[in-house]
Each structure stands twice: as C-alpha cells, then as structure tokens.
Amino acid sequence: MSRYFRAEIKENRPVDKSYNILGLKPLKPSREPEPGQFYMIGIGGEYDPLLKRPFSVFRKNSDGFQILYRIKGRGTLLMRDMKEGVVIDVLGPLGNSYPLPDKGQIPLIVAGGIGIASVFSLAEKLSGESYMFYGARNRDELLMLNELKGLAEELFISTDDGSSGRKGTIADVLNDFLTHPSPVTQAKACGYSIYACGPKPMLEAVSRIAIDKGLNGYVSLEENMACGVGACLGCVVKTREGYKRVCKEGPVFPIEEIVW
Ligand SMILES: Cc1cc2nc3c(=O)[nH]c(=O)nc-3n(C[C@H](O)[C@H](O)[C@H](O)COP(=O)(O)OP(=O)(O)OC[C@H]3O[C@@H](n4cnc5c(N)ncnc54)[C@H](O)[C@@H]3O)c2cc1C
Ligand code: FES
Known part of the structure; x- marks a missing residue:
C-alpha cells in the first residue's frame, strides 16, 4: 500500500490561540499509524510552500486521524487557514513507533x-x-x-x-x-x-x-x-x-x- 494519499480536511479547529487540531479523512484505504509515527502534510498549493511539513499522529478517530499543531511559521500559518472539505496531499505514516514496555514495567x-x-x-x-x-x-x-x-x-x-x-x-x-x-x-x-x-x-x-x-x-x-x-x-x-x-x-x- 502506497504511503502517498489524498485526504479531506474534516476539521481544523483551535484548541488554544496558538494550537489547532487538524482532522483528516484519507480518500482511499491507508496504513494505520502507530504512536510515535508521523505524516508529511502538504500545505497550500503545489509549489508554495514547496515542502510538506512533518507532524506526529496525535490520535486516530472514526474519520481517519488527527494532528495537533502549533502555529509557528509560514507553513503552519497557512495551515491554520485551510478549510473543511479541502483535499490535501499527505505522506505517511512514516518513521518508527514507540516500542511498548516489557511486562511489569x-x-x-x-x-x-x-x-x-x-x-x-x-x-x-x-x-x-x-x-x-x-x-x-x-x-x-x-x-x-x-x-x-x-x-x-x-x-x-x-x-x-x-x-x-x-x-x-x-x-x-x-x-x-x-x-x-x-x-x-x-x-x-x-x-x-x-x-x-x-x-x-x-x-x-x-x-x-x-x-x-x-x-x-x-x-x-x-x-x-x-x-x-x-x-x-x-x-x-x-x-x-x-x-x-x-x-x-x-x-x-x-x-x-x-x-x-
Ligand atoms: C517527526 C516530527 C514530528 C513533529 N510533530 C509535530 C506535531 O505533532 N505538532 C507540531 O506542532 N509540530 C510538530 N513538528 C514540528 C513541525 O514540523 C514544525 O513546527 C513545522 O514544520 C513548522 O513549520 P512552519 O512552516 O510553520 O515553520 P517555519 O519555521 O517557517 O518552517 C519550519 C522549517 O521548514 C523548512 N522550511 C520552511 N520554509 C521553507 C522553504 N521555503 N524552503 C525550504 N525549507 C523551508 C525550514 O527547514 C524551516 O526551518 C514535528 C516535527 C518532526 C520532525
Ligand atoms: S528528511 Fe530527508 S532524509 Fe530525513
């Protein structure tokens, strides 16, 4: 299964003045994320900003998954203004995950x-x-x-x-x-x-x-x-x-x- 997919924005709501939750629904079946993994999120148009930005999987939900992000620089400022219903490019889940503790730990x-x-x-x-x-x-x-x-x-x-x-x-x-x-x-x-x-x-x-x-x-x-x-x-x-x-x-x- 490819790690590239398109996803619909289901929510993009503030949880604080500098933090938002972005909820995404993949448009086709995608891999399940594990705690610790991350996604590269495409922001804005095809070329501006050119680079996707990395964000951890915050939690899974019935639509797909959410990320919790801090509004920091140019990319996340643009992200804050992305509207529900818009479809964006996503790559992931990427990287490794947290190994679970041994029994008794x-x-x-x-x-x-x-x-x-x-x-x-x-x-x-x-x-x-x-x-x-x-x-x-x-x-x-x-x-x-x-x-x-x-x-x-x-x-x-x-x-x-x-x-x-x-x-x-x-x-x-x-x-x-x-x-x-x-x-x-x-x-x-x-x-x-x-x-x-x-x-x-x-x-x-x-x-x-x-x-x-x-x-x-x-x-x-x-x-x-x-x-x-x-x-x-x-x-x-x-x-x-x-x-x-x-x-x-x-x-x-x-x-x-x-x-x-
Ligand atoms: C594995 C991982 C997981 C993360 N998880 C989270 C998370 O869950 N929540 C969260 O809030 N943050 C997370 N971050 C941090 C998050 O990725 C950054 O805060 C975000 O990328 C900031 O983007 P920005 O454009 O707003 O900030 P900026 O400071 O403007 O840009 C961030 C970086 O992107 C690059 N960049 C920006 N513009 C350009 C450009 N035009 N050309 C080339 N490079 C450019 C630069 O390297 C720059 O330092 C995570 C980072 C990593 C690596
Ligand atoms: S971001 Fe390119 S090698 Fe890690």
Missing part, C-alpha cells in the same frame, strides 16, 4: 510543550497504565488536560512560570518521582520505561536522569525535514553508531543511543 511518559502531540496516542494505547509528566511554559500552553487525566494512572504537571502545577522543569519532577517513588509504584514496578518527546534540552535532561538511574527508554526527536523518507539526509542526528536519519531510523531512538 511501568511506562513513564514525559512531554514538553507540543511534544504532547507525539505521546498522546501512546498514553491512549497504554490505557491507564502510564504515569504522565507534562511540562509547558505556562498554564495556557498545557493542552488536552481533561483528556490526559483520564488516560494516565497519574498526571504530573509543571510550568516554567509556576502558573499551573510545580514551578520548574518537568525533568525535575521526573527526577523527584524516581528518587522518591511512592510505595504503590515501588510495589508495582519491575522497572520503568521512559518515553519522552519535547524540546532538545528537556530530552537531554531526561536522558541523563534515565542513564544515571540505569533506566531504559526512548526519545522522539524533531529535526527540520525536507523529504521525510530518508533521501535528502537533511534530518541526521549524531548517535553512538554514527549519523542516523530522524525520518527513517527514527524519530524514536533508545535514550542511550543519542549523542547530545
């Missing part, structure tokens, strides 16, 4: 900012088993909180300015959780598996915590992408086994593999 999902878009469907798939750590700049940037409360065993929140949850970084909250585990998590756990998506400094901090504590886990990386299919080498990152393409060998990498 407690999944710890860590999201920073728009990183929530990548891990949301993982939390859905793990249906109530995960502990979720979600950090943002301020209260307004915390998205989908009501839905998340129903998805995780426990939800920990932090904001940079202290306007919601703990003031500080979500990596600090994770570190405290691991340093002082509750009797419940201690009794349940044969270990933890970490799943993180967010800004690079957060991923680096989470990786250092995991390595320090001898835990395994995965980070999902974001790099600018031109082709999305491994051809242009525009998205390489340095790993312990040489350079790897985020779009092809990733975006999900074992924590210990990345050279920060």
Whole structure:
C-alpha cells in the first residue's frame, strides 16, 4: 500500500490561540499509524510552500486521524487557514513507533510543550497504565488536560512560570518521582520505561536522569525535514553508531543511543 494519499480536511479547529487540531479523512484505504509515527502534510498549493511539513499522529478517530499543531511559521500559518472539505496531499505514516514496555514495567511518559502531540496516542494505547509528566511554559500552553487525566494512572504537571502545577522543569519532577517513588509504584514496578518527546534540552535532561538511574527508554526527536523518507539526509542526528536519519531510523531512538 502506497504511503502517498489524498485526504479531506474534516476539521481544523483551535484548541488554544496558538494550537489547532487538524482532522483528516484519507480518500482511499491507508496504513494505520502507530504512536510515535508521523505524516508529511502538504500545505497550500503545489509549489508554495514547496515542502510538506512533518507532524506526529496525535490520535486516530472514526474519520481517519488527527494532528495537533502549533502555529509557528509560514507553513503552519497557512495551515491554520485551510478549510473543511479541502483535499490535501499527505505522506505517511512514516518513521518508527514507540516500542511498548516489557511486562511489569511501568511506562513513564514525559512531554514538553507540543511534544504532547507525539505521546498522546501512546498514553491512549497504554490505557491507564502510564504515569504522565507534562511540562509547558505556562498554564495556557498545557493542552488536552481533561483528556490526559483520564488516560494516565497519574498526571504530573509543571510550568516554567509556576502558573499551573510545580514551578520548574518537568525533568525535575521526573527526577523527584524516581528518587522518591511512592510505595504503590515501588510495589508495582519491575522497572520503568521512559518515553519522552519535547524540546532538545528537556530530552537531554531526561536522558541523563534515565542513564544515571540505569533506566531504559526512548526519545522522539524533531529535526527540520525536507523529504521525510530518508533521501535528502537533511534530518541526521549524531548517535553512538554514527549519523542516523530522524525520518527513517527514527524519530524514536533508545535514550542511550543519542549523542547530545
Ligand atoms: C517527526 C516530527 C514530528 C513533529 N510533530 C509535530 C506535531 O505533532 N505538532 C507540531 O506542532 N509540530 C510538530 N513538528 C514540528 C513541525 O514540523 C514544525 O513546527 C513545522 O514544520 C513548522 O513549520 P512552519 O512552516 O510553520 O515553520 P517555519 O519555521 O517557517 O518552517 C519550519 C522549517 O521548514 C523548512 N522550511 C520552511 N520554509 C521553507 C522553504 N521555503 N524552503 C525550504 N525549507 C523551508 C525550514 O527547514 C524551516 O526551518 C514535528 C516535527 C518532526 C520532525
Ligand atoms: S528528511 Fe530527508 S532524509 Fe530525513
């Protein structure tokens, strides 16, 4: 089955002043996305902007799937104005997905900012088993909180300015959780598996915590992408086994593999 398809926009609604949900219905049968995979979304006309933009699968629904996107630059500004009923070009699902935890392991999902878009469907798939750590700049940037409360065993929140949850970084909250585990998590756990998506400094901090504590886990990386299919080498990152393409060998990498 080809990964190129056309899809109808079923919704394109704001969830906050800088964030929208785009709902797409493929016009022909397409592959099912797994948590962690992404799509290259065609925006505007054929040539402007020329390059599709990469977005994680946020969640599947009865029409097809949704993406949750931050309105950031030229491409996403144009995307915000795309209307229901319009048909666009899509490529995907692309890349690898989050491996599920081993039996008995407690999944710890860590999201920073728009990183929530990548891990949301993982939390859905793990249906109530995960502990979720979600950090943002301020209260307004915390998205989908009501839905998340129903998805995780426990939800920990932090904001940079202290306007919601703990003031500080979500990596600090994770570190405290691991340093002082509750009797419940201690009794349940044969270990933890970490799943993180967010800004690079957060991923680096989470990786250092995991390595320090001898835990395994995965980070999902974001790099600018031109082709999305491994051809242009525009998205390489340095790993312990040489350079790897985020779009092809990733975006999900074992924590210990990345050279920060
Ligand atoms: C695997 C992956 C998953 C992602 N998932 C999400 C998600 O779920 N939600 C989300 O909000 N964001 C996600 N992102 C980030 C998202 O792709 C960017 O925020 C988006 O591409 C920004 O596009 P923009 O045009 O608005 O921003 P800009 O900053 O204008 O452009 C982004 C990049 O696109 C390239 N570009 C732009 N214009 C041109 C041009 N004319 N010619 C050549 N290159 C150009 C440049 O490399 C530029 O740095 C993801 C990124 C990756 C890699
Ligand atoms: S975007 Fe072209 S190789 Fe990854």
